[in-house]
Amino acid sequence: MASDPGLTRLRLGGSGAAAVASVIGVEYGLATLVHADGKTSIIMMMLGAMMAMMGSMALTGPAVWPKVRTAAFFPVAMGCGLLVGSLVGAHPDLMLVGFVVVMFVAVLIRRFGPAFFFYGFMGWMGYFFASFTHATPAVLPPLLVVVVVAAAWILLLNITVLRANARKTLRRTVRAFSARARAVTRACADLLEETEGAPRQLRRLGNRVRSRQAQLAEAALMVEAWSAEDGAVPPEESAPALRRKLIDAQQAIDRMAAVAGALADGDASFAGRAAEVADLLARRDDTAAEQAARQLANVAEQSARAPVHERLEGWLPARQFAAAALEFVTLAREVNSPARRDAEAEPVDEFQPVVGFAMGNLPGSPAVAAGVPARGRRWNPLARLDMTTRQAFQVAVAGGLAIVFGRELSPERYYWAVIAAFVMFTGTATRAETFIKGFNRVVGTLVGLVASIGLAELTAGDGTAALAIIVASIFCGFYLFRVSYAYMIFFITIVMGQLYTVLHEFSPGLLLLRLEETAIGAVVGFVVAFAVTPLSTRDTVRTARDNLLAALAELLDAAADRLAGSGEPDLDALTLALDDRMRQLTVVAKPLMRPMLWGNSSPDTRHRMALYGATTGHARELAIALRHHPAQHLGGLAPACRALATAATRISETGVGRSQPAVVEQLAQADIALFNQAPAEPGERATDPFIRSLIHLRDLLRSLAVLPVTAQPEPRGDGAVVLGRITDTTGEPLHGRVVLIADTTQRQVAAAYSDASGRYRVEDCPPGSYLAVATATGHEPVATRVAVRAGRETDADFTVAGSAPDVGLVRGVVRDGDRPRSGAAVTVLDAQGGVVTSTRSDAHGHYELPRVPAGDYTILVPGYPPLVIRTRISFEAGRTLTLDLDDERVAESAHDG
Structure with a gap:
C-alpha cells in the first residue's frame, strides 16, 4: 500500500500483461480464421502486442468516454505510420529520411495533449514495423484489420474487466497515505535510536526521514487528484473535509519529524522515550503510543518546571514531539473513517482539485520545464521555440546521427540505436534527465542481456514457456517502470530475447549487438541534448x-x-x-x-x-x-x-x-x-x-x-547574561517582556518575561550588539542598545511611560488621476523617518493598514510621480479611518505644511 498508492502500478502492470496476452490470443484466432501462414500469424500477433502495450498505458483512469475517444484514433495513428512505411520501404535512402521525419512529427504532435503522446508513439511504431517487415501497400488492408481488432479489444478490456474503480482506488490511496505516515514514524524511531551513531549515519537517517515525508506529501496529492474523479467520493461524504483531515494528519507527522533531529541531539532519556512512541505508532499500536506520549509529555513538563541548572536538555522538543504524537493518534482514527459532509460549512461550488493526473500519474518534470527557456537564445533561433518543438528538432537530429553511427556497426540492426535515441527524449525535460535515462537504458540492457542468455537456454523449443516469460516480463516491466526506467529495460530485454528464441534467431552475439547499438543511441542522445537547444x-x-x-x-x-x-x-x-x-x-x-x-x-x-x-x-x-x-x-x-x-x-x-x-x-x-x-x-x-x-x-x-546555503553551527552564549528591571515612570514594577534582536540579521535571538518585581533575566546570549525592546500591557514599547560580552552580565533597565496609543484600521484607495493604482506600495513613516507599517494596494487600488497607532505620519507611495502625504491619523467610533491617497491629498498636505 505504501509503495504503490491506490495500487496504480499494480493495475498498470496487470493491465499491460493481460492486454498483451489476450491480444496475442485474439490475433492468433483471427489468423487461424483467415488461414494465415506461420509468418503472417507471427506478424499479426506482434503488431497486436505492440498495440496492446501502448494502448494499456494510454487508457488509464475510470472514465469511459475519454477512453472511447482516445482509442478511436489508435487505428488512425498506427495506420498512418504503416502507410508511410509501406510506401518508402522499397527505397532504402528514402526510408532513412522518412525515419527522421516521422520521429520529428511523432514528438511535435505532443503539444496537442496527452493522447497525442501515444498517437505519435503509435505512428512511429507503425512506420518502424512496416519498414522493417518490408510491408507493401497491398498488405496494408489486412494489417489495418489487425490494428482495428487490437484497438477494439484493448478498449473493451479497459472499460470492463480492467476498468479502474474510482471509489475503491480513492480508499486505497487514503490507506496508502496512512501507511506512508507510519513509515515516517518508523524512520523517526530509527533516527532516535541512533543517538550515539556516527554523524554520517545520522545524516543518512535524517535524509530517510525527509524522503518519507516527501512520499507522504505525494500520497496526499494523489488523494486530491482522485477526489476529483466522478463517483470517487460518495454523495454523503465531502472531498474538502477529506482534504482537511489529510492536511492536519500530515502536519502532525511533519512536526514529529521536525523535532526528532533535535531530540536525537538532546538528553538520551527523552530520545529513548520518543523512539518508543514512534515505534508504537509505526506498529499501529495507537493505544500504547498514546500512553507513552502522555508519559513523555509529563516528564518533559517536570523538567520544564525545574530550576534552569537542573533542566534536562531537549525538554522542549520532547514536549512538542509528545503533543504532535497525541494529535496524530486522534487524527489517525479519523483518516480512514468517512469524511462526512457538513451541510452548513461545505461550499456549494463543485470541488476543484489543485492537481490532476497526467497519463495516470502526477505531472513530472516536463510540466515544470515547459516554460523554461533553453540555453543559447541569443544566437540560436531554435532555442526560442517552445519545449515540444525543441524536442522534436532534438529527436530528428539524434535520430539522424543514430542512423549514421548505427549503420557503421550493423547495416541491418541500426534501428536499436534509433530507438534508444528516440526514447531518451520521452518523458524527460533537462539534459541531466536525458543522460540519466540513457544511462539506465544501457545498464538495463546490459543486465538484461545476461538474464536473457540464461532464460533462452531454459525455454529453447518450448513456445508456451517463452510466452509465459514474455507476459511475466511485461507485467514486471510495467509495474516497476515508475520506480526505475532501468527495471523496465531489463525486462524488455528479456522479452526481446524470448521473441528471438521463438523466431529461432536467438544468439548471444545478437543481444550483444543490441547492447552496442543501444549504447550508441544513448551517447548520441546525450550529446544532442547537451549541444542542441539544451535545457539546463x-x-x-x-x-x-x-x-x-x-x-x-x-x-x-x-x-x-x-x-x-x-x-x-x-x-x-x-x-x-x-x-x-x-x-x-x-x-x-x-x-x-x-x-x-x-x-x-x-x-x-x-x-x-x-x-x-x-x-x-x-x-x-x-x-x-x-x-x-x-x-x-x-x-x-x-x-x-x-x-x-x-x-x-x-x-x-x-x-x-x-x-x-x-x-x-x-x-x-x-x-x-x-x-x-x-x-x-x-x-x-x-x-x-x-x-x-x-x-x-x-x-x-x-x-x-541572506545566509550561505551550507549549514552553520549555532552561536553559543559562552555564559553571557542580560538582566534588569521593567518599571513605569513612578518606579512601580511591571510584568512585561524583553526581546533581544540582532543588529546584523534583525533576527530575534532571545526573550524573557519579568516577574512580579519587574525583574527579568535572559541567559546564554551570544556575544554581540543587540537592540533590546521591552513591552508591557497598556504601555508603549521602549528600546535600547545592548552590548553583550562573553562570560559577563549586562544590565539593561527599562522605564516605560504612558499608555499605548489608540490603534485602528486605516484603509482607502490609491488613485492615479481618476484611475485606481494597483500593486502600489503604501508605507507609513513616523516623525524620525522610521517605517511604522506598509502594504500594497489590490487590483482595484484598495489598501488596508491594520493596527496603526494614532499620531502624525508621512505616507509614501512610490511611483511616477510619487505621492508624499503628511497627515494626522486619529480614530473615532469603530476605530477605522478612511484615507484615500491621490494628487488632491498631496496638494492638501503641501498646503497644510
Missing part, C-alpha cells in the same frame, strides 16, 4: 523554486486577507498547491542531489531542499493555525504576512543566497509586526501557533536570502 537542469530548478516561492507568497497574502477580514480564501487548497510545487521542485532537483561528473555539490543542494521543505511545512502549520483560531484575534499579524509574502517574491526575483536591501527591509517589517503582536503576558498563548509559524517562516526566508 539548474535553470529548471530555479523556475521550480520561483514557482514554490510564488505559491508561498500567494498563501501568505491569502492569510493576510483572512486576517484583515477582506475575504475567505481556501487556505487548504493553497496549502496543497504549495505542497505540489515542493514536489515538482524535488522532481527536477533530483539529478543535482547525485554526485555527477560535472561537479554538482549534492550537500548544498540537499541543504537548500531541506530549507524549502521546512518552509512548506511551516506554511502549512500557519494555514492550519489560522483555520483553528478566530481571525479577529490575529488581525495585527496581517502586515507580517504581507511583508513575508513580498520577501518571498523578492527572493525569487533576486535569487537565493543574495542579500538584497528589498528583502531585508521586508523581513524587518515582518519583525516589527511580530514584535507588536507578541503576547506581553506568559499566559497569553492563544496565538502562539500562528506567531511561531510566522517566526519560523521569517527565519527560513532570511536563511534563503
Whole structure:
C-alpha cells in the first residue's frame, strides 16, 4: 500500500500483461480464421502486442468516454505510420529520411495533449514495423484489420474487466497515505535510536526521514487528484473535509519529524522515550503510543518546571514531539473513517482539485520545464521555440546521427540505436534527465542481456514457456517502470530475447549487438541534448523554486486577507498547491542531489531542499493555525504576512543566497509586526501557533536570502547574561517582556518575561550588539542598545511611560488621476523617518493598514510621480479611518505644511 498508492502500478502492470496476452490470443484466432501462414500469424500477433502495450498505458483512469475517444484514433495513428512505411520501404535512402521525419512529427504532435503522446508513439511504431517487415501497400488492408481488432479489444478490456474503480482506488490511496505516515514514524524511531551513531549515519537517517515525508506529501496529492474523479467520493461524504483531515494528519507527522533531529541531539532519556512512541505508532499500536506520549509529555513538563541548572536538555522538543504524537493518534482514527459532509460549512461550488493526473500519474518534470527557456537564445533561433518543438528538432537530429553511427556497426540492426535515441527524449525535460535515462537504458540492457542468455537456454523449443516469460516480463516491466526506467529495460530485454528464441534467431552475439547499438543511441542522445537547444537542469530548478516561492507568497497574502477580514480564501487548497510545487521542485532537483561528473555539490543542494521543505511545512502549520483560531484575534499579524509574502517574491526575483536591501527591509517589517503582536503576558498563548509559524517562516526566508546555503553551527552564549528591571515612570514594577534582536540579521535571538518585581533575566546570549525592546500591557514599547560580552552580565533597565496609543484600521484607495493604482506600495513613516507599517494596494487600488497607532505620519507611495502625504491619523467610533491617497491629498498636505 505504501509503495504503490491506490495500487496504480499494480493495475498498470496487470493491465499491460493481460492486454498483451489476450491480444496475442485474439490475433492468433483471427489468423487461424483467415488461414494465415506461420509468418503472417507471427506478424499479426506482434503488431497486436505492440498495440496492446501502448494502448494499456494510454487508457488509464475510470472514465469511459475519454477512453472511447482516445482509442478511436489508435487505428488512425498506427495506420498512418504503416502507410508511410509501406510506401518508402522499397527505397532504402528514402526510408532513412522518412525515419527522421516521422520521429520529428511523432514528438511535435505532443503539444496537442496527452493522447497525442501515444498517437505519435503509435505512428512511429507503425512506420518502424512496416519498414522493417518490408510491408507493401497491398498488405496494408489486412494489417489495418489487425490494428482495428487490437484497438477494439484493448478498449473493451479497459472499460470492463480492467476498468479502474474510482471509489475503491480513492480508499486505497487514503490507506496508502496512512501507511506512508507510519513509515515516517518508523524512520523517526530509527533516527532516535541512533543517538550515539556516527554523524554520517545520522545524516543518512535524517535524509530517510525527509524522503518519507516527501512520499507522504505525494500520497496526499494523489488523494486530491482522485477526489476529483466522478463517483470517487460518495454523495454523503465531502472531498474538502477529506482534504482537511489529510492536511492536519500530515502536519502532525511533519512536526514529529521536525523535532526528532533535535531530540536525537538532546538528553538520551527523552530520545529513548520518543523512539518508543514512534515505534508504537509505526506498529499501529495507537493505544500504547498514546500512553507513552502522555508519559513523555509529563516528564518533559517536570523538567520544564525545574530550576534552569537542573533542566534536562531537549525538554522542549520532547514536549512538542509528545503533543504532535497525541494529535496524530486522534487524527489517525479519523483518516480512514468517512469524511462526512457538513451541510452548513461545505461550499456549494463543485470541488476543484489543485492537481490532476497526467497519463495516470502526477505531472513530472516536463510540466515544470515547459516554460523554461533553453540555453543559447541569443544566437540560436531554435532555442526560442517552445519545449515540444525543441524536442522534436532534438529527436530528428539524434535520430539522424543514430542512423549514421548505427549503420557503421550493423547495416541491418541500426534501428536499436534509433530507438534508444528516440526514447531518451520521452518523458524527460533537462539534459541531466536525458543522460540519466540513457544511462539506465544501457545498464538495463546490459543486465538484461545476461538474464536473457540464461532464460533462452531454459525455454529453447518450448513456445508456451517463452510466452509465459514474455507476459511475466511485461507485467514486471510495467509495474516497476515508475520506480526505475532501468527495471523496465531489463525486462524488455528479456522479452526481446524470448521473441528471438521463438523466431529461432536467438544468439548471444545478437543481444550483444543490441547492447552496442543501444549504447550508441544513448551517447548520441546525450550529446544532442547537451549541444542542441539544451535545457539546463539548474535553470529548471530555479523556475521550480520561483514557482514554490510564488505559491508561498500567494498563501501568505491569502492569510493576510483572512486576517484583515477582506475575504475567505481556501487556505487548504493553497496549502496543497504549495505542497505540489515542493514536489515538482524535488522532481527536477533530483539529478543535482547525485554526485555527477560535472561537479554538482549534492550537500548544498540537499541543504537548500531541506530549507524549502521546512518552509512548506511551516506554511502549512500557519494555514492550519489560522483555520483553528478566530481571525479577529490575529488581525495585527496581517502586515507580517504581507511583508513575508513580498520577501518571498523578492527572493525569487533576486535569487537565493543574495542579500538584497528589498528583502531585508521586508523581513524587518515582518519583525516589527511580530514584535507588536507578541503576547506581553506568559499566559497569553492563544496565538502562539500562528506567531511561531510566522517566526519560523521569517527565519527560513532570511536563511534563503541572506545566509550561505551550507549549514552553520549555532552561536553559543559562552555564559553571557542580560538582566534588569521593567518599571513605569513612578518606579512601580511591571510584568512585561524583553526581546533581544540582532543588529546584523534583525533576527530575534532571545526573550524573557519579568516577574512580579519587574525583574527579568535572559541567559546564554551570544556575544554581540543587540537592540533590546521591552513591552508591557497598556504601555508603549521602549528600546535600547545592548552590548553583550562573553562570560559577563549586562544590565539593561527599562522605564516605560504612558499608555499605548489608540490603534485602528486605516484603509482607502490609491488613485492615479481618476484611475485606481494597483500593486502600489503604501508605507507609513513616523516623525524620525522610521517605517511604522506598509502594504500594497489590490487590483482595484484598495489598501488596508491594520493596527496603526494614532499620531502624525508621512505616507509614501512610490511611483511616477510619487505621492508624499503628511497627515494626522486619529480614530473615532469603530476605530477605522478612511484615507484615500491621490494628487488632491498631496496638494492638501503641501498646503497644510
